[in-house]
Amino acid sequence: MNFQIRKQIILSAVELEGSVEVKELAEKLQTSEITVRRDLAVLAEKGLLFRTHGGAVKVSLAKDPVTFANKAATNYASKEHIAQLASQQIVEGDTVFIDCGSTTFLMCQFIRHLSIKVVTNSLPVVNELMGSSVQVNIAGGELDAKRQAIHGVMAIEHLKRYKVDKAFIGVDGISLKYGLSANGEKEASITLAAASIAKHVYLLCDSSKLEKEKYFRFAPLSLIHTLITDQQAPQEVLQAYKQAGLQILS
Structure with missing residues (x-):
């Protein structure tokens, strides 16, 4: 499964559920947790989601600029x-x-x-x-x-x-x-x-x-x-x- 397909699945899951975990995404995508973390990093850099300690959350759930989720997504x-x-x-x-x-x-x-x-x-x-x-x-x-x-x-x-x-x-x-x-x-x-x-x-x-x-x-x-x-x-x-x-x- 290439990145573009994984991207759509990840973003759909984030939008539907509000937050996702790396382990769950790895099982859903049938890929490694390392690959999922890399995908989330790319999507976070593009501002499409916010990284958290175990996965990611949708942007609208992380509005406060001093929350841990926002700080983790930056750079x-x-x-x-x-x-x-x-x-x-x-x-x-x-x-x-x-x-x-x-x-x-x-x-x-x-x-x-x-x-x-x-x-x-x-x-x-x-x-x-x-x-x-x-x-x-x-x-x-x-x-x-x-x-x-x-x-x-x-x-x-x-x-x-x-x-x-x-x-x-x-x-x-x-x-x-x-x-x-x-x-x-x-x-x-x-x-x-x-x-x-x-x-x-x-x-x-x-x-x-x-x-x-x-x-x-x-x-x-x-x-x-x-x-x-x-x-x-x-x-x-x-x-x-x-x-x-x-x-x-x-």
């Missing part, structure tokens, strides 16, 4: 590339932190088979890794329904009780002059807590966020060790980050 191909690079840094036996970002979430599909421990504040990460080889530890605290994440004082206290080998975090902006910035204090506080318990901190950040400054500046570049970005990132910017002491993967 999907670049985010998946970054997530795959990040996943390659994990080995059997690792204990890692994965934050609630839409890019870090995409790591799940690449690590489900690994015997590792994942500490997270992300509900989509928990749902995606449930039933896999991964042992999951979720932070307790206050639920942010739009971000599908746990925040607050108790979540920070929870994280600080652990030690992880690697932390995979995201930000809303990064720049040489101002360091790391976020759209709010809640996500920044979780990022700082995660960095404090990790031996190595990886920042997953697509090129649209490079040299951008957001509402709340919360940490210098030295908080992170490795920046993982996409191949569209300007080389002169990446070179400047290297000179500032960051390792770069792209």
Whole structure:
């Protein structure tokens, strides 16, 4: 079955049901889940649907620009590339932190088979890794329904009780002059807590966020060790980050 036929079946299912799951689509299309994920990525890039943690939803059901579904759909191909690079840094036996970002979430599909421990504040990460080889530890605290994440004082206290080998975090902006910035204090506080318990901190950040400054500046570049970005990132910017002491993967 070629892509055009699969496309019509997928879009019809989304329109009829409102939301679809990768596993169900794979069975309906008689193809692999990897193929379905790629198809959904293409359709999301064209604005025909919104990607979610386990499948997709119709555009009209994801109107709020700050919902997880919308964030996951933006720059999907670049985010998946970054997530795959990040996943390659994990080995059997690792204990890692994965934050609630839409890019870090995409790591799940690449690590489900690994015997590792994942500490997270992300509900989509928990749902995606449930039933896999991964042992999951979720932070307790206050639920942010739009971000599908746990925040607050108790979540920070929870994280600080652990030690992880690697932390995979995201930000809303990064720049040489101002360091790391976020759209709010809640996500920044979780990022700082995660960095404090990790031996190595990886920042997953697509090129649209490079040299951008957001509402709340919360940490210098030295908080992170490795920046993982996409191949569209300007080389002169990446070179400047290297000179500032960051390792770069792209």
